[in-house]
Amino acid sequence: MDAVTHPDSKVIRFVNQHFVPLRVQFDAKPLADDFNIKWTPTLITLDAEGTEHHRTLGFLGPEELIPSLYLGMAKSGFDTGQFEKALVYLDNLMTEYPKSDFVPEAIYLKGVNLYKNTHDAKALKKAYEELQAKHPESQWTKRAYPYRLL
Template structure:
């Protein structure tokens, strides 16, 4: 854990995390873990210390790490309904959850999830250009990850919200049905096929 703490500035007090987020405008990344969790240990030892993760998470998020069994963290665990560890929650600067993912991920998949979360925060803030940029980045740089079909789906959603043009949704359906035909996101986008 020392290696990670030297590279990422994880705060252990939620109020401090929120203060940093509000002052910087950065989204919040909350990491809920347990000392007895093998997935948490792997995240701490293998994924979080990698250069790309440190650069990405360290520069683009206000970071909070919380051990779920600590008495001082019980209210936060309840607030965010943390049922399993590791749980990562991406929230806007006010702490409103925009995205979550649970379980161990290798660095490339973890970064894709972080970018997806950034896109979801941008959607919430109605910054559709930034959301589209995030989602398209996943599709271009991380097409083999589980985040990619979801990102392609939300690219269509963000484009539609930006333009109010239903063709954007239909285009997303076509793209998903060709690139990720077996994904749940392609199935969900099928509703747009008749637009």
């Protein structure tokens, strides 16, 4: 990962702007045990209290790493009830990386965040309809399937 993703200037800027990066060897005790790190690379998005909100296992190139990090920030916002903040990160992901493999999950989470923020079930149905139209084979479309009835 060091040879391909981390030297990328856009990745470096993004990480430095949004994160406090910490590198831990997968066999470093006790952190590897504390965070259940079994393989490398494992990227974990934690909040300031050390609560995990997102995890990826395996290599991600620069074009997918930043979308994954956006998703981690959005999940942190969602988990802490900061729905508007989460929506900004999800919109950034979908706007800046529209072809990313993480877009279907972002669409799904956008619908959920909008619903949690407004209590309007139309957001869930809209998320399903967008997923069905743009990503019909995605696991996130399948997860949103019940929302078609709203």
